[in-house]
Amino acid sequence: MGREFLGLFDEWADLYDDSVAGADIQYKDVFKNYDTILAEVTEYSFGSILEFGVGTGNLTKKLLESGYQVIGIEPSAAMREKAAAKLPSLSLFEGDFLHFPTPSEPVHTIVSSFAFHHLTDSEKKHAVNEYAKLLQSKGKIVFADTVFETEQHKELAINKAREQGFSDLAEDLQREYYTTIPKMEQIFTTNGFQVTFDQMNDFVWLIVAVKK
Template identity: 60%
Template sequence: MGREFLDIFTDWADTYDDSVAGDDPQYAAVFANYDDILTEVVRHASGTVVEFGVGTGNLAAKLLEKGSEVVGVEPSNEMRSIAAAKLPELTVQEGDFLDYPSLPADVETIVSTYAFHHLTDEEKDLAIKQFSGLLPTEGKIIFGDTIFQSVAHKQKAIDDARKKGFTDLAEDLEREYYTTIPVIQTIFNTHKFDVTFKQMNDFVWLIKAERMK
């Protein structure tokens, strides 16, 4: 359920905002256009919004600024504490993509950035199946996450990272469950979503899915 990576976020919580600002050269390309990615997710969100993987609250802050009603779900105690300090008006519940408290009955949009890859492909499928049951017709899932056009593209990214001496990035790409566009498309289509993809940087794609009848 992605919780196998919680120790990483325990260690990363205090410096996460520095990383997304591009201060870590190994991850600068991963977080390139970070603000634009969050803005694009917010632009497509409507109605009551549930955010999975709130982290330090950067996406939630933009949603609240837009005037959205937001409920956050985050498994990391350290990340929840930082988000709560930054956004005392935000409701953040303990949970993850598969195991979470009761959500608002009127949820219209589910969002997440830089988190869905913590699930295996089988878990991704189960999560989208559950979300399909939560959302109304034309309800939306808007994710910004690292995915690849193919397994070959993923391997090239790993090889390029190693050539640059970016050992942490290479190990991250090998350790976590980064998948491909065809796999994600099949998952969403199977659970009655129309899905489109928009590349936001060399790693991250905007995934926009709408619940069909």
């Protein structure tokens, strides 16, 4: 489980960088402030980094340019090809949030952008439990992803997308596993993290969790 949306990403790889730049009107608000969001994830990172769902490598590029060592994990072959072309020196592996080669060196920060919603809430819980075992005290998880303040906020977003005629976005919001901040908070705190949430646009929040 957790890889049920892979076909979409294999198809999207060629046009993905256009979408994040605002070319797809339906996703323009989702990717609003994209560069700033990735820069914030980079800003909160430290030490050796493990990144999940690297896609075409845009967050990875910022992390590498800031001097960090990054191990990238990406399940889509087409996305891996794009990232490898952009960042030939990147250590990039086939894997996903739940199944990945265990790093041989200590990991200080686990990052991901626009991807954690591919897991169900119970898979998210399992993943964070595993990450807690990989990190030492003060180790961090820094995620940027679509989450909603409440289920009602999510319903409002789906209805708004429908009213705007954004059927792809409306279906996506219903099909994938976008969760709520209270649920995410519970997942992190029960696994021994202190967590903060900062809103980056109408959809995306910056989630910074520090292991106690």
